[in-house]
Amino acid sequence: MKVISLLMRASRGHFVLAVVLGVVSGASSARLIALINKVLTDEGPLQRATVLTFVGFGLVAMVARTFTQMLLVRLNSGTLYELRMRLSRRILSAPLRSLEQVGNPRLLSSLQEDAIVVSQGLVQLPSLVIDSATILGCLLYLAWLSVYVFLGMVGVLVLGITAYMLLQRRARALLFSARQKVNALFGHFGALTGGIKELKLHRRRRMAFLDEALEPTAASIRTLFTRSADIGALSQAWGFLLIFSLIGLLLFAFPAFVGVDRRTLVGYTLVVLYLQQPLDSVMNLFHMLLRVGVAARNMEELGLSITQQGAEESTAEVEEPRSFQRLELVGVTHAYHRENEDSRFTLGPISLSLEPGECLFLVGGNGSGKTTLAKLLTGLYRPESGELRLDGQVVTDAERNRYRQHFTTVFSDFHLFEQLLGLASPAQLARASELLRRLQLDRKVRIENGRLSTTELSLGQRKRLALLTAYLEDRPIYVFDEWAADQDPTFKDVFYKELLPELKATGKALVVISHDDRYFSLADRVVRLESGLVVETTSPALLRSGTAG
Numbered sequence: 001m002k003v004i005s006l007l008m009r010a011s012r013g014h015f016v017l018a019v020v021l022g023v024v025s026g027a028s029s030a031r032l033i034a035l036i037n038k039v040l041t042d043e044g045p046l047q048r049a050t051v052l053t054f055v056g057f058g059l060v061a062m063v064a065r066t067f068t069q070m071l072l073v074r075l076n077s078g079t080l081y082e083l084r085m086r087l088s089r090r091i092l093s094a095p096l097r098s099l100e101q102v103g104n105p106r107l108l109s110s111l112q113e114d115a116i117v118v119s120q121g122l123v124q125l126p127s128l129v130i131d132s133a134t135i136l137g138c139l140l141y142l143a144w145l146s147v148y149v150f151l152g153m154v155g156v157l158v159l160g161i162t163a164y165m166l167l168q169r170r171a172r173a174l175l176f177s178a179r180q181k182v183n184a185l186f187g188h189f190g191a192l193t194g195g196i197k198e199l200k201l202h203r204r205r206r207m208a209f210l211d212e213a214l215e216p217t218a219a220s221i222r223t224l225f226t227r228s229a230d231i232g233a234l235s236q237a238w239g240f241l242l243i244f245s246l247i248g249l250l251l252f253a254f255p256a257f258v259g260v261d262r263r264t265l266v267g268y269t270l271v272v273l274y275l276q277q278p279l280d281s282v283m284n285l286f287h288m289l290l291r292v293g294v295a296a297r298n299m300e301e302l303g304l305s306i307t308q309q310g311a312e313e314s315t316a317e318v319e320e321p322r323s324f325q326r327l328e329l330v331g332v333t334h335a336y337h338r339e340n341e342d343s344r345f346t347l348g349p350i351s352l353s354l355e356p357g358e359c360l361f362l363v364g365g366n367g368s369g370k371t372t373l374a375k376l377l378t379g380l381y382r383p384e385s386g387e388l389r390l391d392g393q394v395v396t397d398a399e400r401n402r403y404r405q406h407f408t409t410v411f412s413d414f415h416l417f418e419q420l421l422g423l424a425s426p427a428q429l430a431r432a433s434e435l436l437r438r439l440q441l442d443r444k445v446r447i448e449n450g451r452l453s454t455t456e457l458s459l460g461q462r463k464r465l466a467l468l469t470a471y472l473e474d475r476p477i478y479v480f481d482e483w484a485a486d487q488d489p490t491f492k493d494v495f496y497k498e499l500l501p502e503l504k505a506t507g508k509a510l511v512v513i514s515h516d517d518r519y520f521s522l523a524d525r526v527v528r529l530e531s532g533l534v535v536e537t538t539s540p541a542l543l544r545s546g547t548a549g
């Protein structure tokens, strides 16, 4: 449970205070029950001191409990915050390929489901301490009243806990299977929101999706959770049965063997009855903690999976590089490892170079490896063999974060942030307004407080906004992955014949992935890929004379 110990360390102050107050509250409650018993069984006149003690301990128990509750709220929200931030940072520093392999559903389910279960469960720990302190206090009082009853109670507890643990082992296995299914459910939720158009338009697909995909997963989660909760309820019933058996023994069997007067008998029974509530609550909390354990294990396993492909990557602040002299790929390769090794795709070995002011087109059929090469080139994927060299220096793992800051990209599955994150200096904002005009978006979108007024636009328009952020990044190397594919013919022309040459003229190196063969002649070099290998490299002069394109 590494996650839990990390969290304990993060909010140690609150946690320790909640535990201390919990113990105070629990001990005060135990003292109160001893007092109540004394008042009920003493026959002499009521002492003023007894009343004052009663009020005093009552107040202490109440105040301690209230403060514990307030601390618990802080602990809960603080833990959730800490978990979400920790996991988000971990995701940011994990290698892209590992994240792709783990998949969005699992990442999202952990950020939402596991984080909430762990934080809710952790805040129950102080309650566990309060109840345990009450139980302990009552047991000590019982021992003082009668060693036999105390031993009987301990025996009952040992028996109860052993049986309870055995039952909980089964509940844990059920919870774990249910948790695995929650990942699949998040996958279905992704399909539900992402594929809503397709589902709405096709009745049979919608029915099949609901009946054959989503419903069976949701139903099996329901069954598994219910079965594990049933085990929890059975365990509680078992605890209940034991306590009542003990009371029965105390009331009916014990007096027959050991001479015991009525007053003492009332005392035992009162304490044992009073123990019922904290014991019940402890058993409930155990079940909750079981869920915490499963969620924590899931988070830990996720952490391991996303970093298994190498150490975590640095996300440290690095200086923005303004220029470069030469970028080289030397025999780089990348393979997508799959369970079915026959169908694995391997890119490379590929060697190519890039210099400032150069425009390189990457072309080739679907699935030939262009995007994979762009991910290798930009440092998003680590080459399995071969190396990247920047200005003659090999790009090591330690250098990769800095290396990536040379690139500005618009991938075909780009994400458009509404806020101009990290790009909102006064100069950049002024430039952004000017670019909106240039990209013919000024009637649609405004920049307000460093934020785009809307991103609810057509795909082509959204791509223009992505281009705007690329311009604001203003880095030495631009990579466009089929940027123009969704543009109208007029703006396609603007992109290839105006925007690219302008960027080139300012010394930017351009890597343009494209299927628009009518513009290939504008490139300095055209690199053609086929099945992951470079099969042809041509220059525009050759293209114009009809050798390629």
Ligand SMILES: Nc1ncnc2c1ncn2[C@@H]1O[C@H](COP(=O)(O)OP(=O)(O)OP(=O)(O)O)[C@@H](O)[C@H]1O
Binding pocket: 100, 336, 345, 364, 365, 366, 367, 368, 369, 370, 371, 372, 373
């Ligand atoms: N995330 C992935 N996991 C496993 N295999 C992948 C993944 N992405 C791509 N591939 C494999 O790598 C091959 C190359 O994919 P890539 O996206 O690089 O092609 P591309 O040339 O950019 O294609 P397109 O023109 O269709 O965009 C594909 O044929 C596919 O088999």
